[in-house]
Amino acid sequence: MNSRRALWVLFVVLCATSAFAQSPFLFTCAEDTHIETAKREALNSTAMKFVETLMGSDVKGGYDMMSADGKVNVTPDQLAQAAQGIKQFEPKNPEIQHTYFVELKGKSPGNVVCAMDLTKPDGWESVAATSAAEQAHVILSAETRNNKLAFSIWLVPEQKTWKVQSFWMNVSTLADKDSKDLWQLGREQVAKNHNFNAALLFAAAGQVANRGPSFQLGITQAIREDLSKLDLPPDIQGQPPFLWKNGQVTYKVMNVGPIAIAGKMYILIVHQVSPWQSDAQVDGWNKELLSYFKRRFPEYSDVFSGLVARAIEQGTSRGFGTVEEVPSAKTSASATK
Numbered sequence: 001m002n003s004r005r006a007l008w009v010l011f012v013v014l015c016a017t018s019a020f021a022q023s024p025f026l027f028t029c030a031e032d033t034h035i036e037t038a039k040r041e042a043l044n045s046t047a048m049k050f051v052e053t054l055m056g057s058d059v060k061g062g063y064d065m066m067s068a069d070g071k072v073n074v075t076p077d078q079l080a081q082a083a084q085g086i087k088q089f090e091p092k093n094p095e096i097q098h099t100y101f102v103e104l105k106g107k108s109p110g111n112v113v114c115a116m117d118l119t120k121p122d123g124w125e126s127v128a129a130t131s132a133a134e135q136a137h138v139i140l141s142a143e144t145r146n147n148k149l150a151f152s153i154w155l156v157p158e159q160k161t162w163k164v165q166s167f168w169m170n171v172s173t174l175a176d177k178d179s180k181d182l183w184q185l186g187r188e189q190v191a192k193n194h195n196f197n198a199a200l201l202f203a204a205a206g207q208v209a210n211r212g213p214s215f216q217l218g219i220t221q222a223i224r225e226d227l228s229k230l231d232l233p234p235d236i237q238g239q240p241p242f243l244w245k246n247g248q249v250t251y252k253v254m255n256v257g258p259i260a261i262a263g264k265m266y267i268l269i270v271h272q273v274s275p276w277q278s279d280a281q282v283d284g285w286n287k288e289l290l291s292y293f294k295r296r297f298p299e300y301s302d303v304f305s306g307l308v309a310r311a312i313e314q315g316t317s318r319g320f321g322t323v324e325e326v327p328s329a330k331t332s333a334s335a336t337k
Contacts, residue, residue, distance in 0.1 A: 025106030027129070029114035035101045044096045046162040047138035047153040051094050054083045054167075055142070067156050067163035069130075074166075086169055091142035091149050100127055100137045107131050111216075121222035122180055128214035130165070132156050137215055141172060146260040148173040152211040168212025175260040179209035183223050185303060194299040195231055200267065201303070202227040204258045235296070241272070246292040254312065264305035266323070269293065273311045279320065282311050286322035301326045 032040070046065070053062040059080045066074065074082075100114050108131040117123030127137045140151040150172035154165040174182060186201035202223055209220045235244060242253040255270040271289060276282035286309035293307060294300070300307070306325040313319070 025104060025109060027102055027104040027112050029112060029127070030101045031114060031116075032099055035099060039101065040099055043099055043101065043136045043138055043155055043162060046155060046164075047099075047140060047151075048094065048096065050153060050164050050167065051140055051142070051151050054079075054086050055091055055094070059083050065164050067158050067165050069156075070163065070165045082169070086149075089142075089144045089149055089171075091144055094140050094142040094151070097139040097141050097150070099139075100125065102127065102129055102135050102137075104129055104131065104133060104135070115218075121183075121219045122217070124218040126216040126218070128154060128166075130156060135165070136162070139211070139215070144171075146175065146262070147171045147208075148178075150211060152215045154214045166212070166214050168210075168214065170208070170210045170212070172208050173260075174204050174208060174258055175263050175265050177265070179205045179217065179219055179223070182208065183219060183226070187226065189299075189303065190226070190230065192299070192302070194302060196233050196236070196297045197299055197303050199227070199230055199232055199236060200256070200258050202230065233297075244292070244296075246288075249288070251289055251292070258304070259308065261306075261308075261323075265303065266306045266308050267293075267300055267304050268308045268310065270310045270312060272314050275313055275316075276311070276320070282320045283322050286311055286320065287324070290322065290324050 035043075050062055050065050053059075053065065059076065062083065063071070063074075063076050063079050066079075102112060102114075104112070108129045110128065111126050112129045113124055113126050115124035129135060134157055136155045138153045138155065140153070142149045142151070148171070150170055152168040152170075154167070155162045156165045157163070172178060177185070182201050182205035186198045186205060189195070189198040189201060206220060206223045206227070209217050209223060211217060235242060236256065240254055240256075242256070244251040244253055252272045253269060254272055255268070257268060258265050259268045260266075269289065273282065273285055276285070289309050290307050304326070306323060308321055308323050310319055310321040
């Protein structure tokens with residue numbers, strides 16, 4: 001676990017136009033072992049209890065742990081829905097990743113920066129802050145079947161105890177690769193002119209780096225910059241559905257992107273099809289799409305272990321999936337309905 005020294009910053013903004021004037025403020029941000037032990041343990045205990053409550057069945061207990069401002073933005077029903085969404089991932093073994101403690105004097109600017117090295121993409125974080133004298137952000141992780149989850153918990157003091165101001169949950173890895181791993185893989189693919197692979201990896205890196213509106217990893221800025229400079233293949237320019245033409249056949253691709261299966265990365269291609277008469281028929285359509293894709297982007301196998309084509313029947317929710325492995329991959333191929 002990386003530890004960062006407290007960052008002292010004094011911001012004084014003097015503007016000629018009063019509408020844009022900003023009051024001076026002073027803040028410190030300490031991370032992990034640079035937080036006084038008893039305070040850090042209290043913060044971590046509250047965050048862990050809240051996550052475990054959402055993973056369990058005591059949604060009312062979780063709502064009672066929220067601050068007055070937090071309850072304004074989340075109703076008990078919304079919290080119950082969030083808890084149900086978390087359970088679908090079947091998370092287990094939650095653990096603390098990092099704790100950030102902010103002390104602030106003056107009127108908060110809205111966000112403050114916690115940094116070890118501002119010159120490095122992963123050397124800083126931007127965290128939401130109220131005008132409270134003390135507050136904290138705790139990042140936890142939990143294991144799931146194919147990925148990891150990250151929980152971002154913003155804590156504020158209220159009635160001499162720590163309360164949850166807001167929270168966020170997001171998938172934080174693709175198989176065993178986090179945002180930095182995916183970003184670096186994407187850059188390697190750019191160097192090889194594998195721009196399709198790079199685009200998917202940068203997009204996935206940005207998605208797993210998402211910690212919600214109250215907490216931003218510095219690396220997300222670097223990922224966005226690299227993606228914006230990338231020359232995207234026409235196949236994935238604009239918004240889906242993408243129309244891929246294979247001779248006289250046009251595939252209506254609703255979505256394409258990486259997924260994790262059994263600890264490996266695959267490309268999932270979701271396409272809309274007309275009603276099918278048999279599994280063999282739709283499986284054949286999927287295999288034709290995958291054959292076309294492998295001819296169009298043979299470089300996919302440089303990073304991904306296989307492909308998944310999922311046909312969605314037009315006008316219904318019926319679907320059929322076909323998996324094809326890269327020959328060197330060890331996972332056995334299978335079809336899923």
